[in-house]
Amino acid sequence: METTGFTENQLMVREAVGHICARFPNTYWREHDQQEQDPTEFHAALAEAGWLGIALPESLGGAGLGISEATMMMQTIAESGAGMAGAQAIHANVYATQPLARFGTREQLRETIPNIISGTWRACFGVTEPDAGLNTLGLATTADRVDGGYSVTGQKIWITCAQVASKMILLARTTPRDQVARPSEGLSLFCIDLDRSQPGLDMRRIRKMGGRAVDANEVFFDHYRVPAGALIGEEGQGFRTVLHGMNAERCLLAGEALGLGYAALSKAAAYARERVVFARPIGMNQGIAHPLADAYVRLEAAKLATYHAARLYDDSRTDASKQGAVGIAANSAKYTAAEAAFTACERAVLTHGGMGYAAEYDVERWFRESLVPRIAPVSREMILNYIGEKALGLPRSY
Numbered sequence: 001m002e003t004t005g006f007t008e009n010q011l012m013v014r015e016a017v018g019h020i021c022a023r024f025p026n027t028y029w030r031e032h033d034q035q036e037q038d039p040t041e042f043h044a045a046l047a048e049a050g051w052l053g054i055a056l057p058e059s060l061g062g063a064g065l066g067i068s069e070a071t072m073m074m075q076t077i078a079e080s081g082a083g084m085a086g087a088q089a090i091h092a093n094v095y096a097t098q099p100l101a102r103f104g105t106r107e108q109l110r111e112t113i114p115n116i117i118s119g120t121w122r123a124c125f126g127v128t129e130p131d132a133g134l135n136t137l138g139l140a141t142t143a144d145r146v147d148g149g150y151s152v153t154g155q156k157i158w159i160t161c162a163q164v165a166s167k168m169i170l171l172a173r174t175t176p177r178d179q180v181a182r183p184s185e186g187l188s189l190f191c192i193d194l195d196r197s198q199p200g201l202d203m204r205r206i207r208k209m210g211g212r213a214v215d216a217n218e219v220f221f222d223h224y225r226v227p228a229g230a231l232i233g234e235e236g237q238g239f240r241t242v243l244h245g246m247n248a249e250r251c252l253l254a255g256e257a258l259g260l261g262y263a264a265l266s267k268a269a270a271y272a273r274e275r276v277v278f279a280r281p282i283g284m285n286q287g288i289a290h291p292l293a294d295a296y297v298r299l300e301a302a303k304l305a306t307y308h309a310a311r312l313y314d315d316s317r318t319d320a321s322k323q324g325a326v327g328i329a330a331n332s333a334k335y336t337a338a339e340a341a342f343t344a345c346e347r348a349v350l351t352h353g354g355m356g357y358a359a360e361y362d363v364e365r366w367f368r369e370s371l372v373p374r375i376a377p378v379s380r381e382m383i384l385n386y387i388g389e390k391a392l393g394l395p396r397s398y
């Protein structure tokens with residue numbers, strides 16, 4: 001990747017995080033993918049060096065940097081060969097803590113943030129539901145006030161790292177849909193314990209295509225009790241609160257997609273330089289070289305969109321006039337980076353010919369993982385719906 005134009009902090013993050021990632025080579029990720037084994041040591045190594053608090057305020061023990069630097073961290077992780085699996089083992093701890101840091105009570109901050117930064121606790125993000133899908137406002141999990149706390153009932157799906165997490169940032173409905181004026185009202189955000197010894201909590205791992213080192217789960221709540229102090233921000237305002245985490249998440253995902261794409265492209269270019277067929281390196285054929293060069297151009301363009309969005313996100317914290325632009329920029333970046341990564345990964349597999357299909361070359365692993373940023377946390381179609389409405393003023397289609 002061309003690094004001209006990045007700030008000193010971003011380049012410092014790239015170097016320092018890259019140093020840690022170098023201790024976890026492709027063989028580590030290949031084995032963990034094949035054995036569906038959590039990369040516990042990798043998470044611990046980043047925590048030990050203080051990187052999980054990269055975008056949290058120094059007053060809370062974080063590094064006081066922004067999403068611009070956190071995006072670079074996530075890109076560096078994915079680009080090291082760790083791919084989406086490495087990124088997913090880390091990223092909820094970075095983005096899901098954003099609304100907590102901004103709206104959490106002093107007690108929540110004091111108790112939770114230091115434990116997440118130190119790696120003692122891991123966090124997961126519980127939004128998606130089987131019956132609501134992308135229609136987040138249609139979610140059916142309820143948190144009812146009972147005995148001074150809440151009782152949670154419902155089901156979440158695709159929750160990454162729920163098996164290893166101690167905390168979940170949970171979005172649930174606290175006021176029934178028919179008692180609020182708009183569907184975005186009556187939702188609340190919580191930071192709850194995932195206490196498996198308590199009644200009313202169950203989870204089931206989902207077998208999946210890629211990123212198999214990290215678990216993805218169905219999580220079932222049946223009158224699961226959480227204390228009143230678990231509420232983040234105001235009751236009923238959870239959707240507005242969670243948006244802070246969601247825009248950050250889109251920036252991080254865009255960075256992760258970039259990392260994946262650059263890793264695959266770099267491996268493909270190396271192979272194209274070395275592999276000799278018909279008495280010349282395959283990279284001498286424009287049929288091989290042009291698709292790779294085109295993939296590079298797409299990644300570089302997506303890189304600009306990604307770091308533009310991350311900068312806007314950071315600026316909007318102190319400059320309210322930029323808040324309106326963050327959503328469009330973050331969604332555009334995630335879309336562009338995901339498409340560029342998919343293109344790069346597919347071409348990397350094809351450049352390797354038959355060996356692209358062999359696990360030992362890693363490009364098949366990254367190709368499987370390159371579907372993730374296209375689907376999650378929001379699909380390509382929903383981003384286009386959103387851009388159509390918000391940027392082009394077209395009638396809302398969903």
Ligand SMILES: Cc1cc2nc3c(=O)[nH]c(=O)nc-3n(C[C@H](O)[C@H](O)[C@H](O)COP(=O)(O)OP(=O)(O)OC[C@H]3O[C@@H](n4cnc5c(N)ncnc54)[C@H](O)[C@@H]3O)c2cc1C
Pocket residue numbers: 124125126127128129132133134135157158159160161211216372375376377378379380381382385397398
């Ligand atoms: C690997 C992985 C990890 C994930 N991790 C998490 C996590 O940690 N936490 C969490 O909460 N969620 C997580 N998710 C869930 C993810 O955010 C959702 O899968 C994603 O938002 C898509 O929702 P859905 O699967 O319900 O798709 P659906 O809503 O069922 O949509 C299916 C298809 O229909 C299209 N579609 C639906 N409505 C429209 C419309 N109006 N116009 C055009 N097209 C439409 C969609 O674009 C999509 O292509 C994860 C998913 C994956 C795959």
